[in-house]
Amino acid sequence: xTCEAYREIVAAHVDGMLNPTEQGAAEEHLRxxxxxxxxxxxxxxxxxxxxARSLVVPVPIAVEQxxxxxxxxxxxxxxxxxxxxxxxxxxxxxxxxxxxxxxLLVVLLPHLFSSFSRQDAFTLAIKEYQAATASQISFPYQTxxxxxxxxxxxxxxxxxxxxxxxxxxxxxxxxxxxxIVNINxxxxxxxxxxxxxGPIVCLRQQGIAPPMPVNAKGMNGKYLYTQAGYTFSLxxxxxxxxxxxxxxxxxxxxxxxxxxxxx
Amino acid sequence: MAAKEAGGRDKHAxxxxxxxxxxxxxxxxxxxxxxxxxxxxxxxxxxxxxxxRFFHQFMPGTNCRAWLLTIMHNAFxxxxxxxxRAARTVxxxxxEYAYEKKLLEDGEGNRDNPAELLLSRVVDGEITEALRAxxxxxxxxxxxxxxxxxxxxxxxxVLGCPIGTVRSRLSRARRLLHKALFTYxxxxxxxxxxxxxxxTGTRS
Numbered sequence: 501x502t503c504e505a506y507r508e509i510v511a512a513h514v515d516g517m518l519n520p521t522e523q524g525a526a527e528e529h530l531r532x533x534x535x536x537x538x539x540x541x542x543x544x545x546x547x548x549x550x551x552a553r554s555l556v557v558p559v560p561i562a563v564e565q566x567x568x569x570x571x572x573x574x575x576x577x578x579x580x581x582x583x584x585x586x587x588x589x590x591x592x593x594x595x596x597x598x599x600x601x602x603x604l605l606v607v608l609l610p611h612l613f614s615s616f617s618r619q620d621a622f623t624l625a626i627k628e629y630q631a632a633t634a635s636q637i638s639f640p641y642q643t644x645x646x647x648x649x650x651x652x653x654x655x656x657x658x659x660x661x662x663x664x665x666x667x668x669x670x671x672x673x674x675x676x677x678x679x680i681v682n683i684n685x686x687x688x689x690x691x692x693x694x695x696x697x698g699p700i701v702c703l704r705q706q707g708i709a710p711p712m713p714v715n716a717k718g719m720n721g722k723y724l725y726t727q728a729g730y731t732f733s734l735x736x737x738x739x740x741x742x743x744x745x746x747x748x749x750x751x752x753x754x755x756x757x758x759x760x761x762x763x
Numbered sequence: 764m765a766a767k768e769a770g771g772r773d774k775h776a777x778x779x780x781x782x783x784x785x786x787x788x789x790x791x792x793x794x795x796x797x798x799x800x801x802x803x804x805x806x807x808x809x810x811x812x813x814x815x816r817f818f819h820q821f822m823p824g825t826n827c828r829a830w831l832l833t834i835m836h837n838a839f840x841x842x843x844x845x846x847x848r849a850a851r852t853v854x855x856x857x858x859e860y861a862y863e864k865k866l867l868e869d870g871e872g873n874r875d876n877p878a879e880l881l882l883s884r885v886v887d888g889e890i891t892e893a894l895r896a897x898x899x900x901x902x903x904x905x906x907x908x909x910x911x912x913x914x915x916x917x918x919x920x921v922l923g924c925p926i927g928t929v930r931s932r933l934s935r936a937r938r939l940l941h942k943a944l945f946t947y948x949x950x951x952x953x954x955x956x957x958x959x960x961x962x963t964g965t966r967s
Contacts, residue, residue, distance in 0.1 A: 511933035515908075517915055539938070546941045547909075555890065555910045559790040563804050567786075567811055571778075574815055 501529040506536045514543045621710040622727050624683050625743050629701045629730065632679075632692045639677025639692065644669075649678045653689050656680060661706045661740040663689040671759035672696060697756065700746045709734045709741035719754065726750050733757055778818050782811070785828045792832060792906050796839055798895045806842065810835040829917040832907060836921050893943035901936035908933055 506529050512518050513526050530537050559567075631637050641652045646665040653663050658680045665678065673695040681690050688705040712734065716725040725732045731753040733744040746753055789810060793803040813834050814821075821830050894902060907918040908929070915933075919926045 507938070508927075508931040508934055511908075511937050512915070512930040514937075515915075517930070542941045543934070543937045546937055546944070549944075550890070550909060555791065555795075555894070556787050557791040557794055559786050559807070560804075563790070563807065564786065566804075567808050570808060570812055571815055574812065 501525045503529075503533060503536055506530075506533070507539065510536070510539055510543050513540060514547055620684075621743075622725075622730075622732060625701075625703055625732065625745055626728065626730055628681060628683065628688075628690060628703060629699075629745050632690060632701050633699045637679055637681065637690070639679050641679065642677040644675050646675055649675065649691065653678055653680065658687050659689060660687065661704070663704050663740075665691050666693075666702060666760050668693050668695070668700070668756075668760060671756055673700065695756075697748045697752060698746055700744060700756070703743040703745075704740055705743075706740045709736045709743075717750070719757075722757065724750055724754060724757075774818055778815055781821070781823070781827045782814055782818070782831060785831055786811075788828055788911050789831050789835060792835060792911060795891075795894055795902060795906050795910070796835075796899075802842075806835065806839060809838050809842075813838060826913070826917055828911060829913050829921060832911060832913070833921045836903070889947045890940075890944065893940055893947065896943060897936055897939055901932050901939060904929055904932040905936035905940065909937075 506513075506526060509518060509522065509526065513523070518526060530540060628637075641649050643649050643652070646667040646669075650663060650665040653659060653665070665675070669675070673693040676692040676694055676699075678689060678691045681688050683703075683705065686705055686707070688703050691702040691704075693700040693702070712723045713725055716723045716734075718724075721735060723732075723734045725734070729747060730745050731748055731750050733742075733753065735742045744757070746756075748756065786807075790803065790807050793806040793810070794800070797803045797806055810831060814831055817834075821827065894905065897905065903922065904918060907913045907921055908915065913921065915926050915929050919929045922929065
């Protein structure tokens with residue numbers, strides 16, 4: 501070991517922090533080097549002298565107090581968020597604005613996610629009613645038996661849901677027949693009834709019923725709505741929805757519907 | 764026990780129990796490192812506040828003082844950019860040469876007085892002064908090992924350097940400190956020949 505190398509490790513030698521190999525080399529070097537012996541002695545003396553002293557300086561009281569105050573401030577729980585947002589607390593009009601926007605979103609969201617708009621749905625239903633009652637639609641499934649018609653429609657393989665044909669015979673209506681029409685690319689089971697108060701057309705199609713207007717009337721899970729001289733009854737079923745429409749006044753139609761047995 | 768779990772249970776009480784008892788050691792390190800009372804107080808407070816905010820990262824069972832000193836050392840480096848700290852640093856060779864030269868000029872290069880006795884006569888203030896005069900990297904290493912009583916391994920972690928660097932810096936720091944104190948002793952007329960102090964009023 502050279503003197504230069506020993507000078508780099510003399511502290512570790514004094515502290516007994518050398519590994520056995522280094523320790524052996526250091527001791528071997530000291531046996532032949534008086535200068536490094538002096539170095540070892542110097543650092544040993546210093547170590548001894550310093551170990552008897554305390555170089556630790558106590559924290560001044562004022563400094564410790566300042567630290568404890570800062571730590572206490574760190575520990576204080578934060579106030580509620582609404583107290584930390586003064587603008588919200590001071591401007592109630594802003595809160596009203598947020599509430600209005602939220603309410604509008606709640607009202608409009610069903611419209612946005614509906615398969616088609618309310619206007620489209622009712623307009624298309626009216627067109628189908630007009631076509632069916634004007635004999636513009638042929639009825640290949642002509643039968644007076646609602647169950648037989650339902651079976652024929654379901655067996656056609658054109659519907660993607662299980663349809664049901666109401667039996668309105670007890671209410672004085674006669675079943676004219678049924679057909680599968682296409683509305684907006686979707687198969688719809690159309691059934692035509694005729695009675696003293698005029699025809700009733702039933703449309704059943706897969707999906708979610710269009711949102712009802714605010715003036716629609718709820719009745720036993722159905723909604724009654726009048727538009728352009730037509731009265732609609734919409735019912736949402738598990739896998740499809742049913743639209744009944746006629747030209748009867750709402751009150752009359754309501755009475756007729758009350759006579760329809762549950763599907 | 765995980766630190767996070769311990770911190771979640773009662774962070775404030777555990778911080779009081781584990782971290783605050785080291786406050787004197789930490790303050791001393793801040794004082795020696797910055798060499799300024801005001802800066803030391805700021806660094807001391809910043810270190811403890813950082814430690815409190817990140818107390819969940821402390822691993823119980825490890826050396827809390829070493830953990831605090833690591834935070835302090837990082838805060839110190841952030842406060843004083845490398846360029847600024849370098850300006851305060853004196854190269855070892857330069858410093859050692861200056862001490863050697865002074866010793867020779869004073870005719871004391873033969874070191875005929877027993878060093879141990881001389882060192883026993885210097886007062887704490889002189890040691891502090893000599894310590895604060897050390898170049899930063901040697902001062903820091905000396906502080907960690909000889910004042911804060913960290914192991915070489917812990918000091919290496921705090922400084923982010925190999926343990927060999929700690930050993931060499933410590934050797935140099937002690938050598939410089941020894942020479943500085945030896946010089947103080949001679950300048951103040953202390954002698955190692957007997958137990959008395961020749962300089963009036965310096966030490967009883």
